[in-house]
Amino acid sequence: MLKAISLSLLLSCSFGATAWAQEPKMGGWINAVIQPEPPGLMLAQIQNGPTQMVSGNIYEGLLRYSKTLEPLPGLAESWSVSDDAKTYTFKLKSGVTWHDGKPFTSADVLFSIEMLKQTHGRARTNLVQLDKVETPDDTTVVFKLTQPFGPFLGIFEVGSMPMVPKHLYEGTDYKTNPNNNTPIGTGPFMFKEWKKGSFIQLVKNPNYHVKGKPYIDGIYWQIIPDAAARSVAFETGKVDVLPGGSVENFDVPRLSKVKGACITGEGWEFFSPLAWMWLNNRAGPTANKKVRQAIMYAVDREFAKDVIWNGLGKVATGPSASTIKFYTDDVPKYPFDPAKAKALLKEAGYKGEKVRLMPLPYGETWQRWGEAVKQNLIDVGFNIETIATDVPGSNQKIGDWDYDIAFTYLYQYGDPALGVARNYISSNIAKGQVFNNVEGYSNPEVDRLFAEGANATPDSKRKELYEKAQKILVEDVPVAWLLELQFPTITNCKIKNLITTGIGVNDGFRDAWIDK
Amino acid sequence: MLSFIAQRIAKGAVVLIAIVILNFFLIRLAPGDPAVVMAGEAGASDPIFVAQLREKFGLDRPLLEQLFVYVKGVLSLDLGFSFRQQMPVASLIAERLPATLLLTLSAFTISLALGITFGALAARFAGTWADTAVTVAALLFYATPIFWVALMAILLFSVTLNWLPSFGYETVGGNYTGVARVLDIGVHLIMPAMTLGLFFMATYTRMTRASMLEVKRLDFVKTARAKGLRNNVIQRRHVLRNALLPVVTLAGVHAGTLVGGAVLIETVFAWPGIGRLLYEALLQRDYNLLLGVFVVCSAMVLIFNLITDLVYRLVDPRIEFAS
Numbered sequence: 145m146l147k148a149i150s151l152s153l154l155l156s157c158s159f160g161a162t163a164w165a166q167e168p169k170m171g172g173w174i175n176a177v178i179q180p181e182p183p184g185l186m187l188a189q190i191q192n193g194p195t196q197m198v199s200g201n202i203y204e205g206l207l208r209y210s211k212t213l214e215p216l217p218g219l220a221e222s223w224s225v226s227d228d229a230k231t232y233t234f235k236l237k238s239g240v241t242w243h244d245g246k247p248f249t250s251a252d253v254l255f256s257i258e259m260l261k262q263t264h265g266r267a268r269t270n271l272v273q274l275d276k277v278e279t280p281d282d283t284t285v286v287f288k289l290t291q292p293f294g295p296f297l298g299i300f301e302v303g304s305m306p307m308v309p310k311h312l313y314e315g316t317d318y319k320t321n322p323n324n325n326t327p328i329g330t331g332p333f334m335f336k337e338w339k340k341g342s343f344i345q346l347v348k349n350p351n352y353h354v355k356g357k358p359y360i361d362g363i364y365w366q367i368i369p370d371a372a373a374r375s376v377a378f379e380t381g382k383v384d385v386l387p388g389g390s391v392e393n394f395d396v397p398r399l400s401k402v403k404g405a406c407i408t409g410e411g412w413e414f415f416s417p418l419a420w421m422w423l424n425n426r427a428g429p430t431a432n433k434k435v436r437q438a439i440m441y442a443v444d445r446e447f448a449k450d451v452i453w454n455g456l457g458k459v460a461t462g463p464s465a466s467t468i469k470f471y472t473d474d475v476p477k478y479p480f481d482p483a484k485a486k487a488l489l490k491e492a493g494y495k496g497e498k499v500r501l502m503p504l505p506y507g508e509t510w511q512r513w514g515e516a517v518k519q520n521l522i523d524v525g526f527n528i529e530t531i532a533t534d535v536p537g538s539n540q541k542i543g544d545w546d547y548d549i550a551f552t553y554l555y556q557y558g559d560p561a562l563g564v565a566r567n568y569i570s571s572n573i574a575k576g577q578v579f580n581n582v583e584g585y586s587n588p589e590v591d592r593l594f595a596e597g598a599n600a601t602p603d604s605k606r607k608e609l610y611e612k613a614q615k616i617l618v619e620d621v622p623v624a625w626l627l628e629l630q631f632p633t634i635t636n637c638k639i640k641n642l643i644t645t646g647i648g649v650n651d652g653f654r655d656a657w658i659d660k
Numbered sequence: 661m662l663s664f665i666a667q668r669i670a671k672g673a674v675v676l677i678a679i680v681i682l683n684f685f686l687i688r689l690a691p692g693d694p695a696v697v698m699a700g701e702a703g704a705s706d707p708i709f710v711a712q713l714r715e716k717f718g719l720d721r722p723l724l725e726q727l728f729v730y731v732k733g734v735l736s737l738d739l740g741f742s743f744r745q746q747m748p749v750a751s752l753i754a755e756r757l758p759a760t761l762l763l764t765l766s767a768f769t770i771s772l773a774l775g776i777t778f779g780a781l782a783a784r785f786a787g788t789w790a791d792t793a794v795t796v797a798a799l800l801f802y803a804t805p806i807f808w809v810a811l812m813a814i815l816l817f818s819v820t821l822n823w824l825p826s827f828g829y830e831t832v833g834g835n836y837t838g839v840a841r842v843l844d845i846g847v848h849l850i851m852p853a854m855t856l857g858l859f860f861m862a863t864y865t866r867m868t869r870a871s872m873l874e875v876k877r878l879d880f881v882k883t884a885r886a887k888g889l890r891n892n893v894i895q896r897r898h899v900l901r902n903a904l905l906p907v908v909t910l911a912g913v914h915a916g917t918l919v920g921g922a923v924l925i926e927t928v929f930a931w932p933g934i935g936r937l938l939y940e941a942l943l944q945r946d947y948n949l950l951l952g953v954f955v956v957c958s959a960m961v962l963i964f965n966l967i968t969d970l971v972y973r974l975v976d977p978r979i980e981f982a983s
Contacts (some may be wrong), residue, residue: 341932536692
């Protein structure tokens with residue numbers, strides 16, 4: 145526990161506290177780890193984590209978001225919303241150019257929207273209420289919605305809606321466009337070289353639209369597939385930045401003690417990763433609400449936080465992470481209480497039927513967590529069988545509803561309408577698809593609250609609706625919420641100002657500088 | 661000999677096509693689908709998006725049609741397009757093959773040279789402390805998991821002694837050229853090649869020793885000794901040469917499999933080779949890339965088997981090629 149507390153304290157105060165007080169210095173290269181190797185860098189077509197992390201330096205979105213999720217200017221310098229909340233007008237920055245020198249205009253925005261609807265699953269979902277886009281001049285873009293959509297200003301971050309150069313993609317086969325391998329964006333860094341399996345080199349964009357930035361000359365993203373080898377690379381000074389999740393959590397306390405190492409948990413506010421266990425609501429023992437509640441009481445989440453996650457993160461209270469909008473902790477509570485879990489199982493008439501538990505195949509930390517939960521559940525009387533599989537196998541089993549309990553974690557994207565509702569509304573029950581309502585929970589009242597919450601105005605009305613939804617969900621326990629995860633970013637302390645927004649390392653290194 | 665080689669190549673081509681067809685069906689038996697994996701990574705997996713991905717990559721076509729298109733491509737040396745990496749498979753493999761060949765051939769050469777030398781020495785001094793030392797060391801290297809040896813080597817030579825780089829093919833950002841680059845790659849190669857070579861070295865040591873001890877007992881060795889030949893000559897020209905055939909057979913099998921078999925070493929040392937490509941393709945169910953790597957690895961096994969047969973003839977001139 146002491147270790148956990150000290151690490152939390154370290155996280156809260158050690159990262160770049162004096163960075164703004166110092167004058168940024170120009171020059172130098174940052175060596176950062178990227179894991180796993182991204183399949184490609186064309187952000188409009190590939191949206192996995194590593195692609196976002198590297199390409200967040202090359203491409204840009206119209207907006208960025210602060211650590212409290214307030215919109216910040218990106219490629220758009222200002223924006224306004226009509227009184228009926230159905231028209232959003234963005235004024236683009238003038239003088240912005242693509243890396244090949246061509247000007248960035250509203251036509252690029254219009255083209256990007258159309259392309260993303262075809263290639264970007266999340267953008268398509270986010271734009272479902274979009275009626276049309278108008279571009280009255282080169283620096284103005286008007287989005288007209290069919291009805292108000294509360295989180296609309298929250299969908300313009302670079303990973304959710306990257307801007308794509310129309311002059312290079314229009315009329316081409318997006319899949320085989322040669323520019324996919326030499327991506328052209330408007331961002332602070334330009335693509336230079338990708339030695340597959342070794343490194344990706346980005347160099348400073350000398351014509352970046354924010355004068356004086358970026359400060360550094362470039363970035364080497366080093367591809368090191370083994371977690372232990374990544375830790376060694378940091379210890380031996382071969383890399384300066386270990387982005388969140390790039391080393392096993394049990395290595396974090398040791399690495400945080402390396403001389404000259406700084407550590408922070410900031411930069412994940414927009415994503416707010418929340419871990420839970422899918423519980424199959426359709427069949428087997430977990431179809432019974434009392435059994436699901438028993439699971440919540442049986443699992444020692446404080447232990448998982450303190451021991452498996454080294455004190456990082458926070459015990460989840462329900463479907464929303466505490467960092468996103470409209471969160472409430474005024475919900476039923478499920479403290480660790482094995483006696484209550486046993487009583488509920490008895491009430492439910494559980495007779496020791498086999499329950500299949502599928503840990504998340506994301507590495508050692510998750511395997512250990514699976515073992516700990518298995519032990520918790522066995523202790524209260526469950527008959528648990530662990531199912532081992534890899535990522536595609538796990539996706540298939542979950543998508544086909546062929547599981548009883550399965551670990552997962554998902555991003556919440558700052559707003560319940562973007563990253564929470566999708567897991568609980570009945571319209572999102574679709575066999576064969578992962579990461580939607582795979583537990584099969586269906587409650588017309590919850591459906592109504594989420595539907596109204598997305599379209600309601602003002603925010604106070606949305607808050608009321610989402611708080612009601614959270615209370616019902618926590619009572620019904622469609623899934624077993626575990627932890628609000630925290631993926632610490634570990635850096636060489638001479639790297640300053642690396643994380644300045646709620647999007648963190650994924651937002652690019654435009655503000656970072658090296659204190660030589 | 662030429663007709664022997666031509667025959668073997670023709671048979672090899674048939675085997676290769678059979679392997680392609682078998683693998684085509686086998687990898688589709690594994691649970692999971694590339695479209696669902698990719699849609700999952702996008703953070704939004706709706707049926708329309710998944711259907712779009714399947715259509716985009718031709719996965720919505722009947723299986724036999726997909727097989728026909730693939731085999732037709734292979735016959736015209738087109739290994740297809742990687743769903744996930746969005747690049748032609750042949751380019752991806754060509755990019756990684758040199759690193760793997762450098763690593764595996766270095767490891768193979770080291771293991772063969774040292775394995776035969778130590779095995780011969782152990783057999784020559786059978787029953788002495790030198791034999792015991794070699795046998796125990798060989799057993800140790802044979803039994804120790806290769807990834808553990810790799811991690812311990814990194815701890816010792818990189819973290820503690822700081823003598824060797826812990827990962828990579830060359831110094832990133834070093835921008836070396838010419839001899840300096842060769843030396844840089846060489847320094848990066850030492851640990852992965854030695855680690856990979858240790859297991860095989862142990863195997864060849866044990867095989868050479870056992871084989872030589874067996875040959876030593878044969879009548880022609882006694883004859884050679886009776887003729888008054890010096891012991892060193894007997895050991896080198898008569899015993900070792902005759903004892904090498906099983907070692908050559910084993911080395912031939914290993915050489916073929918080494919290309920795809922260096923996954924662990926390539927992963928631990930971040931060596932940008934085909935083993936890692938294969939592993940990543942497997943985790944992502946990147947069918948075309950997986951099949952492409954299988955084709956290359958199978959071709960390597962066939963080529964090394966042919967080379968092994970040719971080496972038999974060199975080692976033992978009594979062996980003739982069947983025409």
